[in-house]
Amino acid sequence: MAEPLLDLRELQTHFQTFGGLVKAVDGVSFNVKAGEIVGLVGESGGGKSVIGFSILGLVDPPGRIAGGEIRFDGRDISKLGEREMRNVRGRDIAMVFQDPMTSLNPVYTIGRQMDEVLRLHTNLDEAARRIRCIRMLEDVGISGAESRLDAYPHQFSGGMRQRVVIAIALLAGSRLIIADEPTTALDVTVQSQILKLMRRQVQETGAAMILITHDLAVVSEMADRVVVLYCGKVVERGLTEEVIRSPAHPYTRGLLDSIPRITDRQRRLRQIPGTVPDIRTLGAGCSFRGRCAHAQPLCAERSPELAPVRGSLDAACHFPLQETL
Amino acid sequence: MLGYTIKRLLQMVLVLFVVSIIVFLMMSFTGDPVFMVIPIDSTQAEIEQARRLLGLDQSLFSQYWIFLSNLLQGDFGRSYVFRQPAMDLILERLPATIEMVLVAMAFATVIAIPLGVYAGANPNRTASRGIMAGSLFGISLPGFWVGMMLIYFFSVRHPLLPSSGRGETIEILGLRLSIFTADGWSHILLPAVTLALATLAIILRITRAGMMEVMRQDYIRFARAKGASRTHILFAHGLKNALIPVVTIFGLQLGDLIAFATITETIFAWPGTGKLLIDSIYRGDRPVIVVYLMLTAFIFVVINFLVDIVYTVIDPRITVK
Structure with missing residues (x-):
């Protein structure tokens, strides 16, 4: 089988803080094949965004990539210098941020901000770049694209801005798009439009996508495979369908149970008890044990390794769940 | 508009x-x-x-x-002392002050902005801490002392630069200017440096504060994710967003220096309006003082107007009504 487009191997991203060393990403491995959408799921503080920034080499001190490999197209890009990395960013790998209200620069027209990517990564002349920008804006569903090029971000609504951000991300023909909570800041009605748009764009361009979100419902609609993160570690991964239907890790199960369903309105919404523990004081054992209904003495002694459970599912749990939802 | x-x-x-x-x-x-x-x-x-x-x-x-x-009727009154129209007295000296102030402001801006950007973008580096400590000197050292020290070192100990006067001037469009002759430059250097120091420190600190705020914004990260170079991110994406307070202070300082370069002009015997003001105050030459202060108010109003226009150029979200 061909090598995956992106292959994360035992990625470690650490932050040196006054309170101690924070292992925000602690030995994370997963891969993304060309044309595939992989969902990265977990609660806030689970290290999801840090993985995105690590891939692009945008982790700022006091953070640093402490170990592991980020293989993109066969080479480890975590070891590249700043200059080489700049050619990867925006050209090979693009990123879409959570909040469209703040990810566009308020003092430049969107035409100029789009053009910047093409100026950096292509040899097109000005007229050709302009045509490509207009076409891209039309592709993401912005009407009157030509006149909108000269508009400033504050003249767009949130949903429209996120369309512009997506257009910028797709502009240089990147093969991997990292979308960090791309719809969290948007209205629900706009959310599904944006998600559909992103899926269609990915399908049309053949790019792969990492969809970072806390929302399993979004993932179940969008992703081919799911990686569930907890306290900087992968706790479960597998095909979306299997993860949603029969999760093996109690944490995944908890996340699924906390999605409201219209069919069982008499039941109180279930939640995962407790909060995410302080990542600096985890110690030995499973980091989810404090919130887990199935925890046994073994869970406090030994940290579970990620291992195949059934079908496509890998889970890091001593006592994987068996039932189907 | x-x-x-x-x-x-x-x-x-x-x-x-x-x-x-x-x-x-x-x-x-x-x-x-x-x-x-x-x-x-x-x-x-x-x-x-x-x-x-x-x-x-x-x-x-x-x-x-x-x-x-x-x-x-366009008559601003006559000086008690010189028996000349007060406005003429001031306008005759204004080019000297303005050229000195412009050189000082240019000097301050060209140095302050890159240093401020650097210190704001890398607040934890030793060099940044050094820059900030240095800027404290710029703010706290009094201009008259700096002027005298510069004269001592560059005119007395090492006679490199003249300590007083405007030097050779040439007339351009009816204005007598020093900045187009080498001798004029040698005369303008010390007073301009003296005048620039405090402004340099203030602009530097304002730029740094603005940059520290801006560099935390998402659009900076987004620009980095696009693959833009560090310099481009700092100056094109960062600085332009940090510029509003810098322009405000620049305008205020410009007006302040034009109006009240008195001490520096006195130390360097620079024949500008500041020296005229102080002389007029000594002589109780009321018409000159009145016209001078009105002209100062006029300059401030004009500068503020220009600053407002510059705001709209920098930030499209700002409009004048």
């Missing part, structure tokens, strides 16, 4: 009117100017005559009325 300009012009007339009243009232408390212009051994009759000639025998109100009606 036109409506805005008209509104600002009307505002300016009001400001100038108020300034003229305040200055007139203040001057009436500073003693009888007639004693400044007559010889010490004058007789009572000569004093009375001088008073009548200068119009000082009339009430303060009618003096102000005469001043105001002359003003509306």
